[in-house]
Structures are given as C-alpha cells and as structure tokens.
Amino acid sequence: MPEVLKAPLVVEFPFTRSLGPVQSAFLTGLRERVVLGVKTGDGRTLVPPVEYDPVTSEEIRDLVEVAPTGTVTTWAWNHAPRRGQPLDTPFAWVLVRLDGADTSLLHALDATGPDAVHTGMRVRIRWAEERSGAITDIACFEPYDSVETPEPAGHDGRFEDMVTGIVAPARLDYTYSPGRAQSGYINALSDRRIVGERCPSCRKVYVPPRGACPTCGVATVEEVEVGPGGTVTTYCIVNIKAKNLDIEVPYVYGHIALDGADLALHGRIGGIPYDQVRMGLRVEPVWTDGGRYPDHYRPTGEPDADYETYKELV
Amino acid sequence: MREIAVVAFGQTDHRRTSDEFSEVEMLMPVLHDVLDRTGMKTSDIGFTCSGSTDYLAGRAFSFTMALDGVGAWPPISESHVEMDGAWALYEAWTKLLTGDADTALVYSYGKSSPGSVRDVLTRQLDPYYVAPLWPDSVALAALQAQALIDAGEADEPALAGVAARSREDARANSHAQLRGSVPQGEYLVRPLRTGDCPPIGDGAAAVILAAGERARELCERPAWIRGIDHRIEAHGLGVRDLTDSPSTRLAAEKAGAFERPVDTAELHAPFTSQEVVLRKALRLDGDVAVNPSGGALAANPIMAAGLIRIGEAAARIHRGESDRALAHATSGPCLQQNLVSVLEGDAR
Numbered sequence: 001m002p003e004v005l006k007a008p009l010v011v012e013f014p015f016t017r018s019l020g021p022v023q024s025a026f027l028t029g030l031r032e033r034v035v036l037g038v039k040t041g042d043g044r045t046l047v048p049p050v051e052y053d054p055v056t057s058e059e060i061r062d063l064v065e066v067a068p069t070g071t072v073t074t075w076a077w078n079h080a081p082r083r084g085q086p087l088d089t090p091f092a093w094v095l096v097r098l099d100g101a102d103t104s105l106l107h108a109l110d111a112t113g114p115d116a117v118h119t120g121m122r123v124r125i126r127w128a129e130e131r132s133g134a135i136t137d138i139a140c141f142e143p144y145d146s147v148e149t150p151e152p153a154g155h156d157g158r159f160e161d162m163v164t165g166i167v168a169p170a171r172l173d174y175t176y177s178p179g180r181a182q183s184g185y186i187n188a189l190s191d192r193r194i195v196g197e198r199c200p201s202c203r204k205v206y207v208p209p210r211g212a213c214p215t216c217g218v219a220t221v222e223e224v225e226v227g228p229g230g231t232v233t234t235y236c237i238v239n240i241k242a243k244n245l246d247i248e249v250p251y252v253y254g255h256i257a258l259d260g261a262d263l264a265l266h267g268r269i270g271g272i273p274y275d276q277v278r279m280g281l282r283v284e285p286v287w288t289d290g291g292r293y294p295d296h297y298r299p300t301g302e303p304d305a306d307y308e309t310y311k312e313l314v
Numbered sequence: 315m316r317e318i319a320v321v322a323f324g325q326t327d328h329r330r331t332s333d334e335f336s337e338v339e340m341l342m343p344v345l346h347d348v349l350d351r352t353g354m355k356t357s358d359i360g361f362t363c364s365g366s367t368d369y370l371a372g373r374a375f376s377f378t379m380a381l382d383g384v385g386a387w388p389p390i391s392e393s394h395v396e397m398d399g400a401w402a403l404y405e406a407w408t409k410l411l412t413g414d415a416d417t418a419l420v421y422s423y424g425k426s427s428p429g430s431v432r433d434v435l436t437r438q439l440d441p442y443y444v445a446p447l448w449p450d451s452v453a454l455a456a457l458q459a460q461a462l463i464d465a466g467e468a469d470e471p472a473l474a475g476v477a478a479r480s481r482e483d484a485r486a487n488s489h490a491q492l493r494g495s496v497p498q499g500e501y502l503v504r505p506l507r508t509g510d511c512p513p514i515g516d517g518a519a520a521v522i523l524a525a526g527e528r529a530r531e532l533c534e535r536p537a538w539i540r541g542i543d544h545r546i547e548a549h550g551l552g553v554r555d556l557t558d559s560p561s562t563r564l565a566a567e568k569a570g571a572f573e574r575p576v577d578t579a580e581l582h583a584p585f586t587s588q589e590v591v592l593r594k595a596l597r598l599d600g601d602v603a604v605n606p607s608g609g610a611l612a613a614n615p616i617m618a619a620g621l622i623r624i625g626e627a628a629a630r631i632h633r634g635e636s637d638r639a640l641a642h643a644t645s646g647p648c649l650q651q652n653l654v655s656v657l658e659g660d661a662r
Contacts, residue, residue, distance in 0.1 A: 004334045009428075011372050015441065023442055046553065048443045054548035074464065074556065076456030077504035082433065084448035093453045093503070095552050104552030106444055106457075114504055119464045135443045168446050170437060174372035174428040179336025210382055211339040217356040217385025219342055 066100035133163030271298030319536030323625030360415025399621030400643030423518035484608025517615030541569030
C-alpha cells in the first residue's frame with residue numbers, strides 16, 4: 001500500500017446574512033446597550049427575540065425592553081475555551097432568563113470557578129467595549145450581587161441607523177487525506193508518472209482513480225500506468241483571466257484521453273497557438289521543476305488521432 | 315398501506331481514524347455486505363438514498379463521490395439528505411409506500427477524524443444569536459445534563475451507570491469503538507466527563523428495505539416497519555424544556571410505539587444524560603433491553619449512528635432475539651429533532 005498522504009485544509013468563509021425586523025431591532029439594541037424581547041400572542045416575552053412564534057408560527061413584532069440582569073437557568077463549566085468562544089479563560093456556559101423575559105439566552109459567564117456558579121444565581125450583562133450590532137456585543141455575563149433590578153426604560157425598538165445585516169466569519173480546520181486510490185495517484189505524480197486503476201469487472205481504467213468503478217460499484221485495485229501520450233477529445237478557449245493565475249489569455253483547456261485510459265482528464269494545452277488546437281490533437285505532459293503535476297500538455301507532432309479511436313471518450 | 319421491512323443491515327468497524335480510505339473506499343464494503351446478504355446486485359435496487367454531510371470531512375459534494383460505490387451509471391433513481399441516514403431511510407420508506415419501487419438501498423457515512431467535530435457541529439446552530447459564540451456540542455449537552463441534575467432526574471453516578479452499561483454491552487458488538495471497561499475520566503465540560511460523551515470516529519452503515527412479498531423472498535424474518543415518524547422542536551435552546559423531549563414522545567405516539575410494549579429499544583443518545591431524557595419520553599421501563607448494541611456511547615459515526623439504531627433493532631428481529639423493537643434517531647443540539655420507528659418480526 002502506498003504511503004497515506006495528509007495535508008492541512010482550512011475552510012474559511014465570511015457569511016453575510018441579512019436580518020429580519022425583530023433580529024435587526026435586537027442586535028441594534030445590543031449596540032446601544034438595550035436588550036429587547038418580543039411578545040407572543042399568549043403574552044410571553046421571548047429573549048432572544050425571534051420573528052415567528054415558536055409554538056403558533058404567528059408573525060410577532062411587538063418589542064419590549066427587558067433588564068440587563070437575570071437568573072441562570074442551567075450552566076456548564078468550560079475549563080478549556082475553544083477558538084471563537086466568548087472568553088479565552090475558563091468560564092461557564094449559561095442559559096440566562098433576563099428579568100422581564102420568559103425564555104433564556106445562551107452566553108458565557110465570567111466566574112472564578114465552577115464552585116462560584118449555580119442554577120438560580122443572579123447575573124448581569126457585561127457589555128463589550130466596541131459594539132457593532134451582534135450577539136458578541138454582550139462580552140459575557142458576570143455575577144450580580146445586588147438585590148436591585150434595574151428598571152428597563154421601555155424602549156420601543158426604534159433606533160437611528162438600524163443594523164440590517166451581520167457578517168459572521170466561519171473557519172474550520174481539517175487534515176485532509178485523499179484515501180488509498182488518490183494517494184497512489186498523487187505519489188506517482190511525484191515520479192512524473194500518471195497512474196489509473198482498472199475495474200476488475202468492466203476492465204475500464206479510471207484516471208485519476210477514485211477507488212470505485214461508478215458503473216459496476218466495485219473497488220478498483222489494479223494500478224495501471226497510462227500515457228504519457230494522449231489525445232485531445234474536446235477543449236474550450238478561455239478568455240477570462242482567473243485571479244492569481246499567471247497565464248495569458250486566451251488559452252486552451254482541454255479533455256485529454258491518455259493512452260491506456262478509459263476516462264479523459266483535463267489540463268491546459270500549450271505550446272501551440274490557441275486557435276490551432278483541435279479534437280484528435282496528440283499531446284504529452286510538460287513537467288516543470290518543483291511542479292507536482294503536469295504544468296500543461298503540448299503537441300507531440302504525431303499525426304492526429306482518428307475520431308473512431310477516441311469517440312467513446314468524448 | 316404497503317408492508318415494508320428492513321431485510322438487511324451492515325456496518326463498518328467504527329474507528330478513531332480511517333486516513334487510509336476515502337469515503338467511498340470506507341463505504342463500499344458495507345454496500346457489498348448488505349447486497350450479499352440479500353443476493354441482490356446494485357442494478358436490482360429500485361431506489362437509493364443516502365445521508366451524510368460535507369462539513370464533517372470538509373469535502374464539497376463528497377456524497378457524489380460516494381455514489382461511485384453504488385454503481386450509479388447508467389443513472390439510477392437516487393436521493394440524498396444532509397441528515398443522519400435514519401432520515402434517508404424515512405425518505406426511502408415513503409418512496410416504497412408510493413409503489414414506485416419495491417426495494418431500496420439506504421446508506422450513510424461519517425468521517426469525523428479529518429476535522430474537529432465539536433467545532434464543526436456549531437455550524438448547524440442559529441447563525442444570528444448562537445453560532446457566533448461557537449458553543450460546541452459537548453457544551454450544549456452539558457447544559458442539558460445540568461438541567462437534569464437540577465431537576466433531580468439524574469446525578470453523576472447515574473450518568474456513569476449509563477456509560478458503564480453501554481460499553482459493557484458493547485463487548486458483544488465487534489463493530490463498536492469503545493468496548494468494555496472505559497474510565498469515566500475527567501470533566502470535558504462539567505457536569506459531563508469524557509465517559510459521558512461518545513467516542514469520535516469514522517464509520518458507515520447500510521440497510522436494504524423491501525416491500526411485501528419481496529421482503530419475504532430476501533429475508534427469512536423481515537423486520538417490518540409498523541410505524542415511523544419524526545418531529546422537531548424550536549431551534550432556540552432557551553425556549554425548550556431541556557429535561558424533556560416532547561418531539562420524541564409525539565413521534566413515538568405517531569409511530570404507534572405506545573400501542574403495545576416493545577422488548578428492545580435502540581436509542582440514539584450520544585450523551586449519557588440524553589438516554590435519561592429519552593427513557594422518560596418513551597416510557598421505557600426496566601423490562602426493555604435498551605441499547606444492547608452499546609448505542610452511540612460505544613460508536614458514534616456522525617450521520618450514520620441514527621441509521622445504525624434502526625439497523626441494530628432490525629438485526630435483532632432478523633436473528634429472532636426481538637419480536638417488537640423501537641429504534642430512535644436524533645439530530646441537532648440537545649435532542650432537537652427525533653425520529654422513532656417501530657419494527658416487528660412475524661410471529662414465530
């Protein structure tokens with residue numbers, strides 16, 4: 001079995017999301033240090049507020065201000081904070097029912113240790129210094145020892161410059177491993193060889209190999225070296241320059257059936273003016289120093305292949 | 315209504331990593347296993363439905379690659395859900411009910427090893443108020459566990475008991491990842507200790523469904539699906555009573571689970587505390603064998619662990635070890651969405 005390959009893979013994306021009217025008021029309120037809930041038809045106040053009643057699905061828009069103080073309804077001690085979480089020192093996850101609300105909000109509680117946290121304890125919001133209209137405008141909760149409950153000012157949820165969207169960055173880190181068949185393919189490339197795998201049932205050779213024959217649904221195991229020569233089965237002319245790609249347009253991208261393969265792979269075709277590339281053109285890979293796959297394919301100078309020889313691969 | 319049964323079930327050994335295999339390479343032996351059990355070829359299958367998520371391994375459209383393993387060319391009748399395979403089975407069951415197909419292949423797989431599954435699962439949460447805080451799956455389960463403890467419905471020794479019983483039962487399950495004596499360990503997120511949490515691992519499972527007489531031809535003792543239903547609760551954690559599972563109870567009612575007692579229940583409870591919630595919602599007493607396979611605490615290949623519950627329950631009926639079994643699958647944080655099915659064998 002060839003060496004199993006691994007490589008780090010980071011998937012990162014900023015999600016831009018628009019807000020409904022209730023979410024917009026709530027998140028704008030956090031920016032202004034005002035906490036808003038929404039009234040349901042049966043008179044309950046939901047914090048955080050939602051656009052639709054979770055029981056009746058009725059549209060709800062009646063905003064009401066609640067206090068920045070509240071009571072812990074359940075908690076969990078997190079001794080090892082993870083990336084992106086509200087605090088980077090050990091903290092308690094809490095559900096907090098704010099004074100004036102009937103439901104609970106998830107956030108972090110800054111406390112000295114698990115012995116300092118219990119269900120029923122009184123807490124208050126610690127506001128972030130810089131606020132933009134996001135749930136993270138609440139930095140966290142902190143213990144609140146006073147018996148006084150600050151009286152909400154009765155805000156109606158209308159603010160100057162309402163927040164209408166959020167940008168939520170997301171990042172996940174992976175260690176990618178391509179599996180048995182593709183590891184074999186990549187390992188061969190480093191020796192400037194191109195290998196496929198043959199289906200034991202229909203005998204077709206798949207390049208690049210993915211480990212299974214999509215027609216027969218069985219494992220492909222027999223490694224077969226293909227090429228280096230091949231035939232252009234179809235192609236297109238690229239006229240738009242890709243970002244970060246140092247290739248002059250127009251250039252040709254084609255499907256190339258390597259000799260011995262039953263599936264065409266794709267690659268750039270160079271070493272020939274773009275308007276002279278044609279179906280049936282015989283090509284071979286061009287390897288560059290340090291390149292881990294063929295940089296492009298160029299004409300071999302052989303006569304063009306007869307259509308009959310590659311028509312099944314178009 | 316057409317009678318539909320689970321006629322075959324197969325699963326991989328579930329392991330912490332499976333670096334050497336791509337998803338289709340991991341899945342294919344299981345597909346061949348269930349086909350061999352029924353003597354069918356891929357081309358004999360009327361409908362194929364799978365469950366998986368690209369987020370787990372960070373591979374876009376990984377399910378299309380997995381389709382190579384079922385011989386999807388020439389084109390087959392096929393569907394996919396970005397959910398646990400139990401929901402793929404629900405779709406296949408519906409398809410068979412329509413009469414469009416007589417047999418269905420259902421499979422699901424999950425490779426948790428390439429990523430950090432606690433973080434990956436935060437991406438399924440409310441993107442406005444919750445996901446930006448990155449509350450991981452263990453933290454959310456721990457909030458539920460503490461709510462149970464506060465309500466006097468569980469304590470740490472009781473949770474440890476669930477963990478120990480599950481892994482002890484898993485001794486008889488050669489596919490399980492955690493078997494036998496496993497220490498309860500330190501707190502991961504208090505009150506949950508490592509022992510209260512499922513192992514992280516990779517695995518796949520497959521089931522074949524068949525309707526009516528076809529089921530009797532393919533299997534000596536088919537596991538007839540007498541009822542199946544799934545229900546969901548509000549996404550807001552603070553809106554729900556975390557000590558109860560009304561969606562499980564309602565799904566069980568609709569599936570007919572309360573009409574007669576079951577002898578076996580395979581519950582998809584990745585955390586010990588969730589078994590406590592489910593036992594209450596499903597009114598399971600001491601006479602019911604709960605998770606004789608070891609359950610998700612012994613092997614939890616995400617996206618497959620729910621389908622495996624149905625498969626394990628069916629396999630007990632196939633083997634004559636159960637006559638009426640309940641299988642449950644869950645999805646989302648703190649048992650947000652739940653599927654319940656009731657399976658029966660013909661009288662012996």
